[in-house]
Amino acid sequence: MDVRSPGPEGPEMEWKLRLPRGDRIAATLAAFANGCGGTVLIGVQDSGAVIGVPAPADVEAEVRRVSRSLLDPPLELALSRRSCDSRVVVVVRVAPARAPVSVLRGGERVIFLRDGSSTRRATRAEAGLLARGSHAGTRLDDPAFRILAAVRGTSPPTVTAIAKAVKTGRRGARRILVRLMQAGLVMERGSGRFWVTPRGHRRVARRRRGH
Numbered sequence: 001m002d003v004r005s006p007g008p009e010g011p012e013m014e015w016k017l018r019l020p021r022g023d024r025i026a027a028t029l030a031a032f033a034n035g036c037g038g039t040v041l042i043g044v045q046d047s048g049a050v051i052g053v054p055a056p057a058d059v060e061a062e063v064r065r066v067s068r069s070l071l072d073p074p075l076e077l078a079l080s081r082r083s084c085d086s087r088v089v090v091v092v093r094v095a096p097a098r099a100p101v102s103v104l105r106g107g108e109r110v111i112f113l114r115d116g117s118s119t120r121r122a123t124r125a126e127a128g129l130l131a132r133g134s135h136a137g138t139r140l141d142d143p144a145f146r147i148l149a150a151v152r153g154t155s156p157p158t159v160t161a162i163a164k165a166v167k168t169g170r171r172g173a174r175r176i177l178v179r180l181m182q183a184g185l186v187m188e189r190g191s192g193r194f195w196v197t198p199r200g201h202r203r204v205a206r207r208r209r210g211h
Contacts, residue, residue, distance in 0.1 A: 003050055003082045003089045006041055009117040011152065011201055015044040017051060019059050019090075026070040026103045029063075031112040031119040032094035033075055033101040034130055036201040038114065043089040052087025059090045072102045072109060096202060100130045115195050116155075129184050130198055140183070143168075145207060147176045148200055151186055157194045 007013055012035070014028055019042050032038030043053040053059050060079050067075045078093040102109035111122040111130060122130065140148070143166075150165040151157050163173035177194060180186035185200035196204070 003041060003044065003084050003091075006039075006044070006048075011035060011114045011116065011196070012038040014038065014040045014117075014119075015046060015048070016040060016042045017045050018042070018053070019062055022062075022066050022070055023103065023105055025063065026066050027110075027112040027121075028119050029067065029075060029077070029092070029094055030071055030101040030103050031114045033071075033097040034111065034122075035096065035114045035198040036205040037096040038094050040092040040094070041089055042092065043087065050084040050087050050089060052084070053090055056081055056088045056090050063090075063092055070104050072104055073097075073099070075101065096198075096205075100127070113198060114201075126187065126197065129187075132184075140180075140185075140203070144176050144179060145204075147173060148180060148185060148196065148204060151177075151180075151194045151200075152196050152204065158192055159194075162194070 006015075009015055012032070019025060025040075028040060032040075042059055043051055045051055063077060063079065067077055075094060075097070078095075080091045082089045082091055100111055102111055111127040112119050113122045113126060146166045147162060150162045154161045154165045159170050159174050159177065162177070163170045166173065177186060177188075180200070181188065185197055185203055186194050187197055188194050
Protein backbone atom coordinates (compact mmCIF):
# COMPACT_ATOMS: atom_id res chain seq x y z
CA MET A 1 0.00 0.00 0.00
CA ASP A 2 1.19 3.48 -0.90
CA VAL A 3 0.30 5.59 2.15
CA ARG A 4 0.63 8.74 0.03
CA SER A 5 -2.52 7.75 -1.86
CA PRO A 6 -4.37 5.12 0.21
CA GLY A 7 -7.82 5.97 -1.10
CA PRO A 8 -10.49 8.02 0.70
CA GLU A 9 -11.92 7.18 4.08
CA GLY A 10 -15.04 5.07 3.76
CA PRO A 11 -16.57 1.70 4.66
CA GLU A 12 -13.16 0.01 4.34
CA MET A 13 -10.66 2.76 5.21
CA GLU A 14 -9.97 4.94 8.28
CA TRP A 15 -7.16 7.41 8.92
CA LYS A 16 -5.95 8.28 12.42
CA LEU A 17 -3.30 10.85 13.29
CA ARG A 18 -2.67 9.14 16.61
CA LEU A 19 -3.95 5.92 18.12
CA PRO A 20 -7.27 6.71 19.86
CA ARG A 21 -8.04 5.51 23.37
CA GLY A 22 -8.80 1.82 23.74
CA ASP A 23 -12.59 1.76 23.47
CA ARG A 24 -12.60 4.04 20.40
CA ILE A 25 -10.10 2.05 18.36
CA ALA A 26 -11.87 -1.13 19.52
CA ALA A 27 -15.12 0.21 18.03
CA THR A 28 -13.42 0.91 14.70
CA LEU A 29 -11.82 -2.54 14.54
CA ALA A 30 -15.09 -4.25 15.44
CA ALA A 31 -17.01 -2.23 12.85
CA PHE A 32 -14.61 -3.28 10.09
CA ALA A 33 -14.81 -6.91 11.21
CA ASN A 34 -18.62 -6.73 11.18
CA GLY A 35 -18.55 -5.43 7.60
CA CYS A 36 -16.33 -6.56 4.75
CA GLY A 37 -13.08 -5.83 6.57
CA GLY A 38 -10.99 -2.70 6.37
CA THR A 39 -7.75 -0.89 7.04
CA VAL A 40 -6.77 1.64 9.71
CA LEU A 41 -3.79 3.89 8.94
CA ILE A 42 -2.26 5.36 12.10
CA GLY A 43 -0.11 8.42 11.48
CA VAL A 44 -2.24 10.06 8.76
CA GLN A 45 -4.13 13.35 9.18
CA ASP A 46 -7.75 13.85 8.13
CA SER A 47 -6.38 15.79 5.15
CA GLY A 48 -4.45 12.70 4.05
CA ALA A 49 -1.06 14.17 4.99
CA VAL A 50 1.36 11.57 6.33
CA ILE A 51 2.70 12.63 9.75
CA GLY A 52 3.80 9.24 11.08
CA VAL A 53 3.97 7.94 14.63
CA PRO A 54 7.01 8.32 16.90
CA ALA A 55 6.87 4.84 18.47
CA PRO A 56 5.30 2.32 16.04
CA ALA A 57 6.14 -0.69 18.22
CA ASP A 58 4.15 0.82 21.11
CA VAL A 59 1.21 1.50 18.79
CA GLU A 60 1.23 -2.09 17.54
CA ALA A 61 1.41 -3.46 21.09
CA GLU A 62 -1.57 -1.34 22.16
CA VAL A 63 -3.66 -2.42 19.15
CA ARG A 64 -2.98 -6.07 20.00
CA ARG A 65 -3.87 -5.43 23.66
CA VAL A 66 -7.16 -3.82 22.65
CA SER A 67 -8.04 -6.79 20.46
CA ARG A 68 -7.33 -9.26 23.27
CA SER A 69 -9.00 -7.37 26.10
CA LEU A 70 -11.85 -5.32 24.58
CA LEU A 71 -13.12 -7.39 21.64
CA ASP A 72 -15.23 -10.52 21.80
CA PRO A 73 -14.10 -12.59 20.05
CA PRO A 74 -10.56 -11.18 19.76
CA LEU A 75 -9.41 -10.45 16.22
CA GLU A 76 -6.40 -11.76 14.38
CA LEU A 77 -5.05 -8.48 12.99
CA ALA A 78 -2.45 -8.02 10.27
CA LEU A 79 -0.08 -5.26 11.39
CA SER A 80 2.61 -3.72 9.21
CA ARG A 81 4.56 -0.50 8.76
CA ARG A 82 4.93 1.80 5.78
CA SER A 83 7.49 4.58 5.47
CA CYS A 84 6.99 7.91 3.73
CA ASP A 85 9.86 10.43 3.83
CA SER A 86 11.20 8.81 7.00
CA ARG A 87 7.77 8.95 8.64
CA VAL A 88 6.38 5.60 9.77
CA VAL A 89 2.69 4.76 9.42
CA VAL A 90 1.24 1.73 11.20
CA VAL A 91 -1.17 -0.21 8.99
CA VAL A 92 -3.82 -2.32 10.72
CA ARG A 93 -5.76 -4.68 8.44
CA VAL A 94 -8.97 -6.24 9.70
CA ALA A 95 -10.53 -9.26 8.00
CA PRO A 96 -14.32 -9.74 7.97
CA ALA A 97 -15.47 -11.88 10.88
CA ARG A 98 -17.68 -14.95 10.53
CA ALA A 99 -19.65 -14.04 13.66
CA PRO A 100 -20.50 -10.60 15.08
CA VAL A 101 -17.67 -8.94 16.99
CA SER A 102 -18.63 -6.99 20.11
CA VAL A 103 -16.81 -4.32 22.09
CA LEU A 104 -16.75 -5.01 25.84
CA ARG A 105 -17.87 -1.75 27.41
CA GLY A 106 -19.02 -1.26 31.00
CA GLY A 107 -20.11 -4.85 31.45
CA GLU A 108 -22.06 -5.05 28.17
CA ARG A 109 -21.28 -6.18 24.65
CA VAL A 110 -21.82 -3.48 22.05
CA ILE A 111 -22.00 -4.03 18.28
CA PHE A 112 -20.52 -1.36 16.02
CA LEU A 113 -20.91 -0.90 12.26
CA ARG A 114 -19.32 1.17 9.52
CA ASP A 115 -21.74 3.70 8.04
CA GLY A 116 -19.92 5.41 5.18
CA SER A 117 -16.72 6.85 6.61
CA SER A 118 -17.86 6.75 10.24
CA THR A 119 -18.30 4.14 12.94
CA ARG A 120 -21.52 3.98 14.93
CA ARG A 121 -23.33 1.75 17.37
CA ALA A 122 -25.71 -0.72 15.76
CA THR A 123 -29.41 -0.54 16.47
CA ARG A 124 -31.13 -3.58 17.92
CA ALA A 125 -32.55 -4.47 14.50
CA GLU A 126 -29.14 -4.13 12.85
CA ALA A 127 -27.45 -6.27 15.50
CA GLY A 128 -30.12 -8.92 15.00
CA LEU A 129 -29.62 -8.82 11.25
CA LEU A 130 -25.88 -9.26 11.69
CA ALA A 131 -26.37 -12.17 14.08
CA ARG A 132 -28.56 -14.01 11.58
CA GLY A 133 -25.71 -14.14 9.09
CA SER A 134 -25.71 -13.65 5.34
CA HIS A 135 -28.03 -14.97 2.67
CA ALA A 136 -25.40 -15.80 0.09
CA GLY A 137 -28.02 -17.37 -2.16
CA THR A 138 -29.97 -14.15 -2.70
CA ARG A 139 -29.64 -13.40 -6.42
CA LEU A 140 -29.30 -9.81 -7.56
CA ASP A 141 -29.49 -8.59 -11.14
CA ASP A 142 -27.42 -5.73 -12.56
CA PRO A 143 -29.98 -2.99 -11.75
CA ALA A 144 -30.02 -4.12 -8.11
CA PHE A 145 -26.23 -4.02 -7.90
CA ARG A 146 -26.22 -0.54 -9.45
CA ILE A 147 -28.68 0.63 -6.82
CA LEU A 148 -26.61 -1.03 -4.09
CA ALA A 149 -23.48 0.75 -5.35
CA ALA A 150 -25.40 4.03 -5.51
CA VAL A 151 -26.41 3.70 -1.86
CA ARG A 152 -22.71 3.33 -1.01
CA GLY A 153 -21.58 6.24 -3.15
CA THR A 154 -24.39 8.81 -3.02
CA SER A 155 -24.56 11.63 -0.48
CA PRO A 156 -27.12 12.03 0.91
CA PRO A 157 -28.38 8.52 0.04
CA THR A 158 -32.08 9.41 -0.45
CA VAL A 159 -34.40 7.80 -2.99
CA THR A 160 -34.23 10.88 -5.20
CA ALA A 161 -30.41 11.04 -5.15
CA ILE A 162 -30.06 7.28 -5.72
CA ALA A 163 -32.51 7.34 -8.64
CA LYS A 164 -30.60 10.24 -10.20
CA ALA A 165 -27.26 8.45 -9.77
CA VAL A 166 -28.46 5.39 -11.70
CA LYS A 167 -30.61 7.41 -14.14
CA THR A 168 -33.93 5.82 -13.33
CA GLY A 169 -37.23 6.92 -11.85
CA ARG A 170 -37.93 7.23 -8.15
CA ARG A 171 -40.59 4.52 -8.28
CA GLY A 172 -38.25 2.02 -9.92
CA ALA A 173 -35.42 2.89 -7.52
CA ARG A 174 -37.73 2.51 -4.55
CA ARG A 175 -38.95 -0.88 -5.78
CA ILE A 176 -35.37 -2.17 -6.00
CA LEU A 177 -34.51 -0.67 -2.61
CA VAL A 178 -37.38 -2.65 -1.11
CA ARG A 179 -35.89 -5.83 -2.59
CA LEU A 180 -32.48 -4.95 -1.17
CA MET A 181 -33.99 -4.34 2.26
CA GLN A 182 -35.81 -7.67 2.12
CA ALA A 183 -32.47 -9.33 1.35
CA GLY A 184 -30.86 -7.58 4.32
CA LEU A 185 -28.42 -5.67 2.10
CA VAL A 186 -29.77 -2.17 2.71
CA MET A 187 -31.63 -0.53 5.59
CA GLU A 188 -33.59 2.71 5.79
CA ARG A 189 -33.32 5.23 8.56
CA GLY A 190 -36.17 7.32 9.87
CA SER A 191 -34.70 10.32 8.04
CA GLY A 192 -35.45 8.68 4.69
CA ARG A 193 -31.82 7.88 4.01
CA PHE A 194 -30.48 4.46 3.19
CA TRP A 195 -27.25 2.72 4.10
CA VAL A 196 -25.55 -0.50 3.12
CA THR A 197 -25.51 -3.19 5.80
CA PRO A 198 -22.43 -5.33 6.51
CA ARG A 199 -24.14 -8.08 4.52
CA GLY A 200 -24.46 -5.65 1.60
CA HIS A 201 -20.81 -4.65 1.78
CA ARG A 202 -19.84 -8.32 1.64
CA ARG A 203 -21.98 -8.89 -1.44
CA VAL A 204 -20.26 -5.95 -3.15
CA ALA A 205 -16.85 -7.35 -2.16
CA ARG A 206 -17.75 -10.75 -3.63
CA ARG A 207 -18.97 -9.07 -6.82
CA ARG A 208 -15.63 -7.27 -7.15
CA ARG A 209 -13.80 -10.58 -6.80
CA GLY A 210 -15.99 -12.08 -9.51
CA HIS A 211 -17.87 -14.52 -7.25
